[in-house]
Amino acid sequence: MIVYSVKCANGHEFEGWFGSSSSFDREIAAGECACPECGSTKIEKAPMAPAVSGTKGSTSVPAGCPMSGASEAPPCAGSCGCFPG
Numbered sequence: 001m002i003v004y005s006v007k008c009a010n011g012h013e014f015e016g017w018f019g020s021s022s023s024f025d026r027e028i029a030a031g032e033c034a035c036p037e038c039g040s041t042k043i044e045k046a047p048m049a050p051a052v053s054g055t056k057g058s059t060s061v062p063a064g065c066p067m068s069g070a071s072e073a074p075p076c077a078g079s080c081g082c083f084p085g
């Protein structure tokens with residue numbers, strides 16, 4: 001089984017369970033999936049929120065740190081993130 005977020009022609013969003021992605025297409029085309037709120041069978045897949053992966057740039061050295069690239073612990077003790085240890 002696979003669950004899709006779907007949306008009817010009237011903008012009601014709900015989750016629909018389908019046997020597979022191909023049966024989703026078939027059931028939608030056949031009008032076998034109806035909106036639980038208004039009964040519309042004009043259903044389309046709702047846009048999925050894009051997955052957001054890790055914080056970008058977490059390992060970069062902050063601009064302006066005078067000890068950027070130093071091999072020893074800088075005066076700031078890495079509190080600004082410029083020294084990974």
Ligand SMILES: [Zn+2]
Nearest residue numbers: 008012035038
């Ligand atoms: Zn609806």
